[in-house]
Amino acid sequence: MSSVIEQSIETYGIDNWGADYFGVNRKGNLIVQAPENENFTADVKEIVDDLRKRGVDTPVLLRFPQLIVGQIRKLQTAFKKSIREFAYEGGHLCVFPMKVNQNRAVIEEYLREGSKYNFGLEAGSKAELYAALGLDQARDSLLVLNGFKDREFVQLAFAGAAAGKNVVIVIEKLSELDHTLALTKSALEDDANAALPMIGVRVKLYSKGSGKWEKSGGEAAKFGLTTTEVLEVVRRLQEAGQTDMLRLLHFHIGSQLTDIKRIKNAMKEAARTYAKIRKMKIPIEYLDVGGGMAVDYDGSRTSFESSANYNAREFANDVIYVIKTVCDDENVPHPTIIQECGRYMSAYHAILVTNVQDEIETVVESITPMELSKDDPPVVHELYDLRQSINAKNYREYYHDSLELREDLFSMFNLGLIDLEAKGKGEVLFWDICEKADQFAQLKKYVSEEFDDLRRLMCAKYLANFSVFRSMPDNWALEQLFPIIPIHKLNKKPAEYATLCDITCDSDGIVDKFVDLHDVKSVLELHKLVRGEPYYLAMMLVGAYQEVMGNNHNLFGVPHEAHVHIGEDGYIINKVIYGATLGDAVSAVRFDTSSLHDTFRRNVLQRIKDGKLSNADGSKVIEFYEDQVESYTYLTPNGSPRQ
Numbered sequence: 001m002s003s004v005i006e007q008s009i010e011t012y013g014i015d016n017w018g019a020d021y022f023g024v025n026r027k028g029n030l031i032v033q034a035p036e037n038e039n040f041t042a043d044v045k046e047i048v049d050d051l052r053k054r055g056v057d058t059p060v061l062l063r064f065p066q067l068i069v070g071q072i073r074k075l076q077t078a079f080k081k082s083i084r085e086f087a088y089e090g091g092h093l094c095v096f097p098m099k100v101n102q103n104r105a106v107i108e109e110y111l112r113e114g115s116k117y118n119f120g121l122e123a124g125s126k127a128e129l130y131a132a133l134g135l136d137q138a139r140d141s142l143l144v145l146n147g148f149k150d151r152e153f154v155q156l157a158f159a160g161a162a163a164g165k166n167v168v169i170v171i172e173k174l175s176e177l178d179h180t181l182a183l184t185k186s187a188l189e190d191d192a193n194a195a196l197p198m199i200g201v202r203v204k205l206y207s208k209g210s211g212k213w214e215k216s217g218g219e220a221a222k223f224g225l226t227t228t229e230v231l232e233v234v235r236r237l238q239e240a241g242q243t244d245m246l247r248l249l250h251f252h253i254g255s256q257l258t259d260i261k262r263i264k265n266a267m268k269e270a271a272r273t274y275a276k277i278r279k280m281k282i283p284i285e286y287l288d289v290g291g292g293m294a295v296d297y298d299g300s301r302t303s304f305e306s307s308a309n310y311n312a313r314e315f316a317n318d319v320i321y322v323i324k325t326v327c328d329d330e331n332v333p334h335p336t337i338i339q340e341c342g343r344y345m346s347a348y349h350a351i352l353v354t355n356v357q358d359e360i361e362t363v364v365e366s367i368t369p370m371e372l373s374k375d376d377p378p379v380v381h382e383l384y385d386l387r388q389s390i391n392a393k394n395y396r397e398y399y400h401d402s403l404e405l406r407e408d409l410f411s412m413f414n415l416g417l418i419d420l421e422a423k424g425k426g427e428v429l430f431w432d433i434c435e436k437a438d439q440f441a442q443l444k445k446y447v448s449e450e451f452d453d454l455r456r457l458m459c460a461k462y463l464a465n466f467s468v469f470r471s472m473p474d475n476w477a478l479e480q481l482f483p484i485i486p487i488h489k490l491n492k493k494p495a496e497y498a499t500l501c502d503i504t505c506d507s508d509g510i511v512d513k514f515v516d517l518h519d520v521k522s523v524l525e526l527h528k529l530v531r532g533e534p535y536y537l538a539m540m541l542v543g544a545y546q547e548v549m550g551n552n553h554n555l556f557g558v559p560h561e562a563h564v565h566i567g568e569d570g571y572i573i574n575k576v577i578y579g580a581t582l583g584d585a586v587s588a589v590r591f592d593t594s595s596l597h598d599t600f601r602r603n604v605l606q607r608i609k610d611g612k613l614s615n616a617d618g619s620k621v622i623e624f625y626e627d628q629v630e631s632y633t634y635l636t637p638n639g640s641p642r643q
């Protein structure tokens with residue numbers, strides 16, 4: 001492997017955050033490796049070229065379902081080993097929280113693999129439950145229901161139990177228990193042997209997680225019952241003679257838990273609570289430890305927000321060890337541990353690939369060679385002199401002088417003392433001086449902060465053909481970092497520092513924080529754009545939350561999607577799902593395309609009638625407009641509607 005490729009792997013941190021799923025091949029292209037065999041690889045650039053030939057342009061979301069399988073196995077193996085190592089007597093099961101990614105392809109792949117280990121689903125709303133009830137699950141897997149529930153939600157849960165699912169209604173509010181008990185009573189009146197859902201309680205722990213979702217835990221959390229409320233649930237169940245229904249204790253202290261110490265503390269508190277309830281002769285058998293297993297997006301293995309200071313093995317060891325210790329101390333049976341692990345399962349499997357459409361200039365460059373005339377105002381002449389004589393010794397002073405002169409330039413322009421041409425010349429000269437000052441500054445051993453800022457200001461801005469709000473909303477809303485990497489040219493040294501702008505008309509639609517092993521980078525090393533040559537970037541690890549949290553800002557719709565299988569002979573594109581068209585996008589905001597077409601046509605016909613437009617041109621423009629209903633919401637290289 002060439003040293004440039006090795007350098008690229010380091011620059012972009014692929015081995016740090018890639019979890020052994022990603023690499024670079026000899027051509028300098030990004031590859032995805034099948035978890036079951038690292039010799040099975042898919043060249044992402046080849047996939048994108050292939051898709052383009054089929055009329056599927058970027059942006060395109062590539063789904064690699066095998067990576068979901070890889071994550072399931074990693075977690076399942078970790079717990080299996082810990083259970084053996086600590087002679088733990090309970091089991092371990094997962095339920096996939098559907099809210100993380102409800103896409104059919106994701107859920108079906110999860111169930112296909114997860115069913116081998118009796119992994120089930122978690123639903124937090126009626127719609128999620130409705131979907132879950134129509135899917136086959138392993139017979140011994142669970143269907144755990146969190147979230148606030150009305151009577152109808154609880155009724156759906158009973159329907160699930162009647163259909164043979166192991167449904168657990170997790171009580172978040174006491175009213176949900178009332179609905180459950182009322183429906184239980186009538187179900188048993190109809191049929192004394194009716195299959196009933198199980199009941200769980202979500203407890204509010206004093207322990208908090210760490211990271212951005214810290215407030216999901218602790219006393220002020222939105223969810224969970226207080227100790228008194230839990231006791232009230234037990235009392236009402238005793239009163240109804242239904243204590244047998246209470247089988248699960250649940251807590252969830254937040255997503256992307258970065259610090260293993262906090263997790264251990266929560267486990268201790270939850271295990272104690274389990275033991276105490278168990279001792280009240282309640283046959284709780286499941287301890288649901290929620291989700292929150294973090295993804296190490298920057299690969300730093302720290303408790304930084306976008307990272308985690310533990311791996312699956314350490315997580316499993318700590319959970320098993322703490323729960324076992326507490327249960328042994330309390331002399332109660334070891335519960336089966338339920339994990340609602342979402343982000344960890346699905347983050348890796350999806351990659352958004354898009355093209356850099358263009359560059360946005362900050363640095364003003366002369367469009368034609370500049371000639372100074374004696375009519376130009378003194379301020380322009382002074383800037384010109386600075387540019388000519390700036391050197392390694394005076395660059396700092398000259399840079400400061402140029403800042404002042406630029407202020408003068410703008411004030412004089414605002415007072416009407418100089419014309420547009422002089423202003424234009426002055427700006428070009430100013431940026432020339434900055435560029436030179438930057439070059440001199442970067443040669444120094446110690447680069448002062450002001451020149452760091454200057455570099456950031458002068459860095460290239462690449463216009464990437466995507467919407468941050470649609471495809472990486474957590475980057476915008478929460479400053480969550482995602483690795484971004486070119487999918488080709490990794491055998492060439494990147495010669496540019498750049499930030500990214502998306503194509504929405506929103507100044508928030510930018511990416512200017514990038515993963516780094518030791519810090520957060522404010523610019524990303526990228527390759528210089530070559531006219532006429534596409535340059536593709538991949539936004540990595542976007543398979544959790546991003547797709548479903550993404551929104552319609554500016555009516556950029558869902559991107560195209562391709563499902564890719566990696567085998568011995570490389571990749572197979574199993575499925576292509578076209579992204580939203582202009583028609584889809586306007587329908588989402590309740591416009592009716594045929595009435596839009598009618599109005600457009602009426603206006604054109606009027607112009608023809610008025611003699612302002614020929615019949616032929618009128619038909620052409622109508623046809624063109626109506627064809628757009630089928631075109632992609634993103635920028636397309638050839639601008640043609642899809643086939």
Ligand SMILES: *Cc1c(COP(=O)(O)O)cnc(C)c1O
Nearest residue numbers: 252255256291292340341342343
């Ligand atoms: C969101 C959520 C999860 C999933 O958390 P991850 O961090 O994605 O694993 C699990 N359980 C509950 C109750 C949730 O609300």
